[in-house]
Amino acid sequence: MSQSGAVSENPYALPATDLQKLFDSLTQRGYQIIAPTVLDDAIVYEPVESVNELPAGVTDEQRAAVYRIKRRSDKAMFRWAVGPRSWKHYLYPPHQRLWEARRNGGSGFDVVAEPEEPPVYAFVGVRPCDLAAIAIQDRVFLSEQYRDENYGRRREKALLIAVNCSHPAGNCFCASTGTGPHAQTGYDLALTEVLDSKQHYFVIELGTERGAEVLEGVPVQPASPEQCEAAQRVLENAARQITKRMDTTDLKELMYRHLDSPHWDDVAKRCLTCSNCTMVCPTCFCHTVEDVTNLQGTVAERWRKWDSCFHIDFSYIHGSPVRVSESSRYRQWITHKLASWQDQFGVLGCVGCGRCITWCPVGIDITDEVNALRRSEESKAALTSPKEESHANP
Amino acid sequence: MVPRPFRVQQIRHETHDTFTLELEPAKGSEVFLFKAGQFNMLYVFGVGEIPISISSDPTNPRVLMHTTREVGVVTKAMGKLRRGDVIGVRGPYGSPWPVEQADGSDVVIVAGGIGLAPLRSALYQMLAHRQRYEKIVLLYGTRTPNDILYRRELQRWRAQFDLEVHITVDRAMSGWRGNVGVVTSLIPRAPFDARNAVALVCGPEIMMRFTVLELQRRGVPPSNIYISMERNMKCGVGVCGHCQFGPCFVCRDGPVFRYDTVQHLFERREI
Amino acid sequence: MRTLETVLAEHPFFQGLEKRHLEVITGCASNATFDEGQFIFREGEEANHFYLIRQGRVALEVHAGGVGTITIQTLDAGDILGWSWLVPPYRWHFDARAVEPTRAIVLDGECLRRKCEDDHDLGYELLKRFAEIITQRLQATRLQLLDVYATRG
Numbered sequence: 001m002s003q004s005g006a007v008s009e010n011p012y013a014l015p016a017t018d019l020q021k022l023f024d025s026l027t028q029r030g031y032q033i034i035a036p037t038v039l040d041d042a043i044v045y046e047p048v049e050s051v052n053e054l055p056a057g058v059t060d061e062q063r064a065a066v067y068r069i070k071r072r073s074d075k076a077m078f079r080w081a082v083g084p085r086s087w088k089h090y091l092y093p094p095h096q097r098l099w100e101a102r103r104n105g106g107s108g109f110d111v112v113a114e115p116e117e118p119p120v121y122a123f124v125g126v127r128p129c130d131l132a133a134i135a136i137q138d139r140v141f142l143s144e145q146y147r148d149e150n151y152g153r154r155r156e157k158a159l160l161i162a163v164n165c166s167h168p169a170g171n172c173f174c175a176s177t178g179t180g181p182h183a184q185t186g187y188d189l190a191l192t193e194v195l196d197s198k199q200h201y202f203v204i205e206l207g208t209e210r211g212a213e214v215l216e217g218v219p220v221q222p223a224s225p226e227q228c229e230a231a232q233r234v235l236e237n238a239a240r241q242i243t244k245r246m247d248t249t250d251l252k253e254l255m256y257r258h259l260d261s262p263h264w265d266d267v268a269k270r271c272l273t274c275s276n277c278t279m280v281c282p283t284c285f286c287h288t289v290e291d292v293t294n295l296q297g298t299v300a301e302r303w304r305k306w307d308s309c310f311h312i313d314f315s316y317i318h319g320s321p322v323r324v325s326e327s328s329r330y331r332q333w334i335t336h337k338l339a340s341w342q343d344q345f346g347v348l349g350c351v352g353c354g355r356c357i358t359w360c361p362v363g364i365d366i367t368d369e370v371n372a373l374r375r376s377e378e379s380k381a382a383l384t385s386p387k388e389e390s391h392a393n394p
Numbered sequence: 395m396v397p398r399p400f401r402v403q404q405i406r407h408e409t410h411d412t413f414t415l416e417l418e419p420a421k422g423s424e425v426f427l428f429k430a431g432q433f434n435m436l437y438v439f440g441v442g443e444i445p446i447s448i449s450s451d452p453t454n455p456r457v458l459m460h461t462t463r464e465v466g467v468v469t470k471a472m473g474k475l476r477r478g479d480v481i482g483v484r485g486p487y488g489s490p491w492p493v494e495q496a497d498g499s500d501v502v503i504v505a506g507g508i509g510l511a512p513l514r515s516a517l518y519q520m521l522a523h524r525q526r527y528e529k530i531v532l533l534y535g536t537r538t539p540n541d542i543l544y545r546r547e548l549q550r551w552r553a554q555f556d557l558e559v560h561i562t563v564d565r566a567m568s569g570w571r572g573n574v575g576v577v578t579s580l581i582p583r584a585p586f587d588a589r590n591a592v593a594l595v596c597g598p599e600i601m602m603r604f605t606v607l608e609l610q611r612r613g614v615p616p617s618n619i620y621i622s623m624e625r626n627m628k629c630g631v632g633v634c635g636h637c638q639f640g641p642c643f644v645c646r647d648g649p650v651f652r653y654d655t656v657q658h659l660f661e662r663r664e665i
Numbered sequence: 666m667r668t669l670e671t672v673l674a675e676h677p678f679f680q681g682l683e684k685r686h687l688e689v690i691t692g693c694a695s696n697a698t699f700d701e702g703q704f705i706f707r708e709g710e711e712a713n714h715f716y717l718i719r720q721g722r723v724a725l726e727v728h729a730g731g732v733g734t735i736t737i738q739t740l741d742a743g744d745i746l747g748w749s750w751l752v753p754p755y756r757w758h759f760d761a762r763a764v765e766p767t768r769a770i771v772l773d774g775e776c777l778r779r780k781c782e783d784d785h786d787l788g789y790e791l792l793k794r795f796a797e798i799i800t801q802r803l804q805a806t807r808l809q810l811l812d813v814y815a816t817r818g
Contacts, residue, residue, distance in 0.1 A: 098395065099396045107479045109482075110399070113395075113396050145632065146631040146633060148395075148633060149395070285633065286634060286636065287629075287634050289634070291443070293439075293440035300439055300440035309638075314636060315625070315626050316626050324664065328663070328664035332638070343641035
């Protein structure tokens with residue numbers, strides 16, 4: 001699937017000054033808007049009401065273990081790359097009650113599934129990589145074998161308004177995973193922000209009926225061919241800015257060939273097993289559960305909490321964990337992400353968003369580790385081939 | 395995904411640290427069908443939930459039994475339950491023993507310690523249809539004679555002509571007249587036809603590793619050996635990620651695996 | 666009545682042995698029975714025999730002071746009992762006691778040691794067979810040491 005394809009047919013255009021009208025339309029329809037905003041020196045997705053809360057004129061700089069927000073010279077609202085938070089915070093919250101049990105007199109109890117209705121979300125500013133991540137979590141939580149209601153109830157009502165990527169950061173490699181920088185599917189509306197010296201507007205592509213519905217009453221005009229071209233240039237420009245690559249050819253087999261690689265010990269010397277990568281990853285889904293009671297012991301609740309395969313007790317059975325060494329825990333994470341995920345869910349578990357690289361305190365780069373495995377095979381091949389030659393030419 | 399209430403009908407102490415819970419549906423729950431080798435998530439009010447394999451007869455689903463060892467917070471709380479207390483049950487989950495596929499073959503069951511619990515279900519089912527199988531052999535190893543589960547039943551089975559039961563313990567004082575030695579030492583001379591046998595193995599992972607080696611040495615093909623894996627589990631339905639064993643979710647794709655399908659993982663460390 | 670030679674020839678332990686070697690071994694063999702509870706040999710005694718158990722069960726025991734007498738291993742019909750006759754100082758390290766009425770073929774170790782010195786081919790054939798048994802027992806002992814059913818944590 002090409003990710004730099006042309007803007008779809010019959011797009012609309014909306015002046016940036018009228019974006020609030022789209023927000024108003026969402027609010028009127030009962031959506032809770034979650035959109036990017038600056039919080040604690042990072043661009044994160046938070047409940048907002050006004051476009052004034054968007055990170056206009058703010059961008060970021062990202063490298064391995066580095067994230068910094070910076071002022072821009074213009075008022076662009078969406079010229080930044082994904083921050084530490086992802087949309088899973090809302091669809092699959094870090095701490096979520098699953099059910100409640102109450103003592104019913106004697107020794108029995110009744111269990112009631114979580115009664116609270118989750119908000120109906122409108123996500124504004126979903127990057128194409130994150131759209132792909134949501135589609136991946138859909139496969140995890142809404143599979144044929146099992147449907148997770150707590151996820152399903154949030155996910156099905158959520159409206160996804162994508163904003164195509166115009167500012168890939170140093171750690172982005174969505175071109176390699178085929179997930180960006182141009183949203184292809186999975187959105188209700190997809191916006192491309194165009195800003196030049198004269199104009200500031202959005203080109204809007206329709207994804208679904210629901211998307212079209214929220215545009216009712218919003219002063220959109222059919223986009224002119226010039227506007228479409230301008231949007232196209234933004235996307236092409238973004239695609240050119242992505243320099244990081246991860247070769248996905250034969251990736252599953254590569255990872256499986258290296259289960260016993262000494263390279264994992266090398267990563268383990270750097271890895272702090274802090275689990276940051278799994279917390280910021282938009283597809284990581286592992287969780288644990290916690291049972292709590294009130295002081296009287298009459299009401300008990302089951303909560304689920306994000307967990308991480310980097311935690312030592314993650315694999316604990318009968319007094320000891322299965323994966324004790326740091327190397328085995330890193331291997332588990334990366335092999336799951338890039339190989340066994342494909343066996344489990346039919347897709348790569350990585351969308352190339354680069355968060356795990358940015359937020360790793362020691363700057364471990366998933367693409368570098370894959371490259372290291374490939375290099376180890378090349379050097380092995382180089383070591384063996386001269387020998388074969390020497391046999392051939394005695 | 396929410397636990398259904400079941401009432402403790404009986405709690406039977408099997409050994410100094412193991413017990414069997416017999417459960418019946420409480421108000422709001424119903425009897426459910428299960429297969430030998432499957433497990434339930436058992437919830438003790440306010441304490442926690444853990445996976446425990448079913449150890450009763452699948453052909454009589456009205457009686458639901460779980461045998462477990464008091465090792466963690468939840469099993470210790472379970473050990474304190476009394477007749478009439480209510481616990482939560484989710485399940486049944488996981489893959490069963492290949493009881494039907496073993497039709498017409500010899501069946502050799504190798505159990506270690508508490509690993510006999512899920513295999514008892516398979517034994518019940520096979521004994522209920524005894525004529526379908528050739529020889530049935532149970533090889534059972536425990537730590538000491540005091541750790542032998544289901545003593546009475548084993549004695550009864552031992553007296554039966556259509557079932558071979560061999561028990562061995564890792565250590566014993568001189569009063570013990572039975573076998574002393576690891577369970578693998580029973581394999582070389584156990585009476586079964588290795589080329590036409592299905593082996594069901596459950597016990598600590600390391601015991602299963604040595605057992606599988608010994609079964610193969612005896613000539614049982616890896617595709618006829620089944621093992622029951624154990625991993626940390628929180629959900630039972632393949633979403634919490636804890637029980638991953640390579641690409642497999644032990645809760646959903648296991649716990650019973652045909653050995654040749656997981657051999658490459660089984661032989662690796664810290665997978 | 667099956668002769669000693671047939672019994673030995675049919676035993677897996679002697680499988681594949683040349684007839685001349687089998688004859689030598691038969692010359693060193695005799696039948697024995699042990700009552701329940703009877704010691705077959707005791708720790709510290711001179712080790713001049715080994716046994717091919719034909720029926721019954723034998724426990725290898727060690728007396729461990731205040732702990733009492735511990736059974737290390739049991740051997741059943743078909744098993745070979747004893748290899749201390751093969752290696753100096755030719756003394757038993759454990760007690761062997763019949764826990765059931767037991768029938769065995771006793772092989773005279775002193776006699777076999779001499780024959781093996783005279784005929785290294787025979788010596789090699791015997792050592793090869795004992796090496797296999799010793800290896801199996803060592804592996805089983807290692808697994809036993811792992812105490813795989815112990816509660817941890």
